[in-house]
Amino acid sequence: MSDERKPSRGVKIARRTFLAIAGVVGGGLLVGAGAVAWRLRQIDNYKLPAGDGEASFGAWLKFTRDGMIEVVVPHQDMGQGIYALAVLLAAEGLKAPPEAVRAAPAPIEARYANPVMLLDGLPMDEAALTAPQRATLWTFDKILRTLGLQGTGGSTSTRNIAEPIRLAAASALDMLARAASARFDAPVDQLKIVGGAILAPDGKSATYGELAEAAAKLAPRAIAVPPLAIGDYVGKGAPRFDVPPKVYGRAKYGIDTREPGQLYAAIRHSPRLGGRLSRASIPADAAGVRGIVEGKDYVAVVGETYAAAMAGLDKADVVWDESNALKVSTGDVFAAYRAALDRGADYKPRWVIDAVGDPSGATGKAVKATYDAPFLAHVTMEPINATALVTETGAKVWAGHQSASLVQLLAAGAAGLKSEQVEVFTPFLGGGFGRRADLGYVVTAVEIARKFMGVPVQTIWSRAEDIRDDVYRPAAMADVSATLGDDGMPTGFTYRIAVPSITDQFVARAMPSAKGGLMADRTTVDGALFPFYGLPNRSIENLTVDSGVPVGFWRSVGYSLNCFFFESFIDELAAAAGAKPLDYRSRLLAAAGAYEPARRAHALLHRMGRYDQARPLAPGADGAKSGRGFALTECFHSFVGQVADVEIVDKTLRVRRVHAVVDCGFAIDPPNVAAQVRGAINYGLSAVLFGKIDFDQGRVAQTNFDSYPVLTLETAPEITVEIVNSGAAIGGVGEIGVPALAPAVANAVFAATGRRLRSLPLTL
Template sequence: MRRRGLLLGATAGTGALLIGWTALPQRSRVGLASLMKPGERDIALNGWIKILPDGSVVLAMPRSEMGQGVHTALPQLAAEELDVPLTAVRIEQAGWDAVYGNVAMLVSGLPFHPREEEREDGFGRAKAGRWVVSKVARELGINATGGSSSIADAWDVVRVAAATARASLVGAASLQWRLPVEELRTTEGVVSHPSGRSATYGELAKAASATPPGTVQLKERKDWRVIGRPAPRLDVPQKVDGSARFGIDVRLPGLRYAVLRMAPALGGAPGRIDATAAMAMPGVERLVQLPAYAGSTAGFAVVARSYWQALQAVQAVRVDWSRPAGAPMDSQEILRHLEAAVRSEEGYTFHREGDPEQVAGGGRTIEAWYSAPYLAHATLEPMNATARVRDGRVEVWAPTQVPQMCRNVAARVAGVPVDHVEVHVTLLGGGFGRRLEVDYVAQAVRVAMDMGGVPVQLIWPREEDATHDFYRPAQVARLRAVVGQGGEAAALHIKSAGDAISPRWMERGLSLSGPVDLPDKTASEGLFDQPYGFEHQRIEHVFMRSGVPVGFWRSVGHSHNAFFMECFIDELAADLRQDPVAFRRTLLRRSRRHRAVLDTVVERSGWGVRPLPPGRARGLALHESFGSVVAQVAEVSLEGGRPRVHQVVCAIDCGTVINPEIVAQQMEGSVVYALAAALHGRTDIRGSVVQQRNFPDQAVLTLAAAPHVETWIVPSERPPSGVGEPGVPPLAPAVANALFALTGVRQRSLPFAS
């Protein structure tokens, strides 16, 4: 198999520049006060914090809220270091400076095995790689919400920014009162002195803006009063009373509505268009042809005075569709190609220890094949964006995870400088990775360009959303283990095949001129970095290009690789006639953190102790993703021959917890989302046309079918790690392992109930 990579060359001069650049200290992310949007009476103290006259705090918010609670958790960090109640903190959308970029998300994409950095003495390969990528990420400043990285990225910068603001406020009081800084205290937004002198933050803000912070010191863990404690989510009241604004809720004076229709075959295009009947319908104003923007399929949109009018009109357009070049895509045929690739092609080795090939000749081999289908995101809020183009400027309102990329694509489509584009980020009615794409924003801008300055809201019908997604890749994996003569699991060899997401996303999102081919960690994550202590192991992946548009799906490669890995571990335990928990403990001798999570879920679920009603069984899975370790025990029965999950007990170590209520909510949401996918989720493609067109074709979980979920948090003083995605991967294998305990039949492909 031919491989292509990124070749970085440097002359002696550029090499010297590179060495000099890397020797410089990393860019500070606190930022200048001028980065905050100026208000009439508020005063910015740095790039993240403003103080209002009443003493309340405004926090710059660079991350999108899509249900994961980030618009509450980040204010908790600020409230803690500023010594104000959480209710005193509100947010405003951050600007476009590099200080708001998501450094943690880029660093987490490095394909290093977790044990590699632990084994390094000093500045080894993994540590050096993380440092360099962190430095590059600070310079690039890519603002994105994804990879369960928002809290991990904000953990230092928001606390430092808030502590810096607090130091300036205390310093201002010290100068005004001629009292030592060490004698001043901050409580509930007030600076005070034992003598009785006090002033609110609002009273001190102007002086503080001109006062250097001096020594900035973060609060000690023992002094926390906000971090680690339950707190009501700040976005709930607006979502309850209906005042919360999602993308589809945007209403502007004179707003028009556009509904699009794309070629039924992925990669197709419209040929002859007859819009005579559509244009004669009430309220219809315009038809706009849409090329293939940012990886989308070409099509057209009809603009009208209401959404219903536009929807009826777009359906009345008669069009001859041209098919894409090349052989039609077929998902079943693609799966066969993937299996053949595993059998015959060389893979990229992500991790290797010992010599598994040599060990294979001296023991018994256990082998199993697993597969997962393409899968759509199925966000509740369909894809939409509102745009206005006038006087050489573009304004966009979008539910997006990547506002900076939206700004760039809008500028390219409209042909204006990027600083002539303003993007307003709304709440997201589900992201799950789908809104890391910018195709729908490009389309909205293109339609708005034909509207003479009138704003237009582009809405995708559900059928377009389901049939023109960027799908989770289909994947096939062969897992082999060698059992030694003493009955121990001596070696592990995993080889998988599937599309690479990150290179394709970079090509379409960054508008790169040529193909990008580089090892993509997401293809093998959850396999190459699994924690089990096989002395000999090799994990490799064959990168394929199916032609199907693929994208990041909630928990990405972990979503199916955990199913492969944890089901296979259960297979090994059964073959060796060992209890699944005892077998895992044996393989986790070097992983104290994983054992603690495993022991917690075993104890809380009553594994092996608490009897179950007749006709029920338990299954277990343990998986690390996005820096967090999650174990789940699923209690399952069969109803009418189909799986019914009654209860899921979760244990999680996600490092330092900001808000335990949000952690529990995310575990509950993850279980529901993952269970719907495990039972029903698949995308079938025939003749390049997606077959599942709406929710009746790919069912979501109903309230009646939702299991009871318990969440137990394992205490940790590590920095915070992911929560929004790590609850997804263990669910499918836990259910599959329970089904085996119940029926004696192995589940080796997703979904179960299809």
């Protein structure tokens, strides 16, 4: 990806401000304990491989031959801007202009593990950890770092790498300063920094590049970094280096891989989920076709061009064995959910993840509702594909993916090689959204390439195959009930969601020998767990119901379900209590007492109220009904409130405006935070207005953007984003715009029409 960056002609001097080095590094900032020391040991122990004329500054930074500073990123960029963020942090820490820094993929090494992504899945309230829970988290963190699983997902990239990169940059600047001190024979505290160079008191200067070789030989020291604050680039943002190549069509995605002698494969899976291939053949005279590959549940035709492969596949004679295929239809799935919910507390497996007091004895006015949401496909703009080259002694894989270490492991298995014999190349991702965390497609592409030893083969899923072979956002159904006291406040609250376990399925696919069902799948209950509202006597439960449909991580995962169910129901309680939605939420937050998430949520609620007054709902044009809805959520350690304005004409629902207030702790790259939230709102709106995958006797009903429509310019609302730097620990950003959108829109429909829509997609 870094090769998409135009090489800069040396380090440009972008800023003329002279910085005293003592203010950036030096004695006053030295520390060395706890977590910081642990991170620094990483820097001490490992240096990025450096070629001729390159200088490595440890695990995160090196100076390259062309005079650039390279920061490595153990995450994939699927549009969330993590590469640009790494550049900002490194530039800020090194006091160098962002144009002098480029980002490159990190090596596949255990030290670049992403434990955050998995720790977030443990069923515990991070805002109120008990001592044993802290110990568990600490232990899991160490284990996960040892296992070394790299991954991008769960809105964790920034949380995972911001501190190590800041420490590495501070450490590297300290080394550069000491090298300059030796070179100029002047004490460090008399040196100054100006735009990528260090200046001696006598006016002599040396660029970082000139100092890099000597500096890299020095021993790194423990450097503390100050808390995140607005700097030259951090907290402001800078033009993203990946924007011009993407606009000019020069950015390369996995599907753009073009290796010498490359062949192309068109693939078709069994029409029914779980079906097997019996046999397949192709006419001998099919033009441009080089062969046919018979997989367990797919057939692939390999050709000299993709068009030839597709034409060949159309001519293929394919016989499927559907004797053991899934015969499930959408109605069966929801019937199974209904049956589980009807058994309620007697159903197994049932996981009570969040229990406070006892709702069973609570008295008051009863409010009950049932919500549901459908299966969804990811439909990344770049259809699923992977390119592989397999030989007796090694393999190469080019693919967009969300875990380099898993790609390596799974590709090695499929190629009959060891992990270290597999080289993984990661171009830009044409969308991830969780789809590219599920790597069966890499296994398939390697299997196909293995039939053409020594020849690179690119396997491309058609859009219909991309939808058919997806791992879907699970459909779910929830029964929610509460009792309200005389003051309208909840005295008891029970929340039960019937849904399959994504985690169990994911683990079973990635590691077939692993045993599932050992732990509650928190990911499918997120959005209802550990609410920031004061809800005494509550029980929040997962009833695990698996109908066999493959399910996976879909942008914001369980939050996409539960936030809709939960925040819609809070609106129902407000109506039952005769209170306004914002006022009622304010009372519920106050009832939570001194609970930090409630304080942060309340701060956003105030801003939602201010927006509501400053920009009142516009009346609907030409007799349209209009309504405004609110929703508030904590997700991925960030807080988001949304205000949605809708217009309704007959059966048509239009979302006109959405305002989001966001507290992600501190926005390192605010323009990108706003862009991510706007994009996620539009992503969420596709699901609210149109999204639905149906199964008919195990066959997927939807095949392309005509039967599975997504938002377009015409239907996209105007979106504004207000960012609040609360100073709390950094939260995630990539997914946080999705969850509150659905309930905000549904609540707006209620405000406009008095009709409560409890089923997604919203249908009038």
